[in-house]
Amino acid sequence: MLQQTPVVRVLPVWHEWLKRWPTPAALAGEPAGEAVRAWGRLGYPRRALRLHAAAVAITQDHNGKVPDTYPELLALPGVGGYTAAAVAAFAYGRRETVVDTNIRRVHARLVSGTALPAPALTAAEMRLAASLLPADDGSSVRWNAAVMELGALVCTARAPKCTACPVNDLCAWRAAGEPPPSYVPKGQAWHGTDRQVRGAVVAVLRLAETPVPPDMFFREPADLGFAPAGIGVPLAALHRLNSAPEQLERALAGLIADGLAEMHDGGYRLPA
DNA sequence: GATGCGTGGGT
DNA sequence: TACCCAAGCAT
Incomplete structure (x- = not known):
């Protein structure tokens, strides 16, 4: 649900889902269309379809329990590199290199000195994130959560709250005088499409x-x-x-x- | 690597 | 009022 969708908009739908379908098997026991209905207006409804398919796969192939390793998670429908790492880290306490849009932006500014990360995730970004990750499991989970929250709440895409940033004295972008983005993100057309x-x-x-x-x-x-x-x-x-x-x-x-x-x-x- | 895929709150 | 952009993924 959180893929490309703000947390505050996900929360109420998520609560309803867990009340109705407390387990993967419960969701897998209903038609996929019910998942799409319960998805409501979250957007990208094929995510609902894939979440249902993931519930079926978990029920059939994992004895009803969400797998706890990166490769097993990655094999589930609708689960890519970010989601597999996030679930392994935050649900199971594993040391994983979690890279979402927030972490990418924090790294771009704080470390690389640019206003925005590249248009698409690069291998260099993954290497950077991996190099920054603390060595032990507990610290790595806290690190992932902390950098993600910093990006979501302080180091935001527009109007970042630099004066409230706890690490603004370390920020390469700020030190460089906050140079503007080197490219203009092209927005998705909508009306008439x-x-x-x-x-x-x-x-x-x-x-x-x-x-x-x-x-x-x-x-x-x-x-x-x-x-x-x-x-x-x-x-x-x-x-x-x-x-x-x-x-x-x-x-x-x-x-x-x-x-x-x-x-x-x-x-x-x-x-x- | 580029594209297609929703929706709504914030600026 | 327009535009931005949000815990990405599959093809």
Whole structure:
């Protein structure tokens, strides 16, 4: 849930999940579509799909217990290098080189003297992080947590709180006069994109209690008569986008291809 | 290595 | 109001 999503937005959903599915086996025992529904508006819903798949793998291959080693974690669906290291370190107390966006930024400023880390994680960054990691397990876990928190709360991407920084006298970026970034991060386009349409379609499927006929997506709301219960609002939002039919086609095909949707009784629904 | 993939709070 | 950007991953 925390992948590319702020902690404060994750917390309430996370609590609900753990209440409903206290164990991997509990989640694995339900359809993947239920995971997508419970995901709510966290974004990147295929993460919900992969989390469900991970629960299935843990139930089948790990006797229902989340594995405690980096390579085993890395093999789970939706778990990459960062998540595998973070779980091994923070859940199991292991010494792992945890490198997330916060740690990358702290290292870039404090050590490398640049405003921002490189656009993508580099081998040099991994070597630097590994070289800074304390030798014993307990200290390494504290170090990972501390650097991550420093980046999240003080050494923030925009408007860093340098005057409140406990290590500002060690900061290479500050010492260099806080030079600006050497490149401009290119933001993701959103308005009018396939991605926006896809998000609106998933919003409809998430609230639908029965399969949604293609007409509901492709025809004007006025021509539809009535919509299945509950999806009036997201359906109106989708049509407000005024997207081209080809765009809707691509969104629906993409959702099917990704396993986020399936056809049933001539309509689209989340995987059951 | 580059791309596609959501959403909402902060500035 | 726009734009930034957030505990990344898979292909």
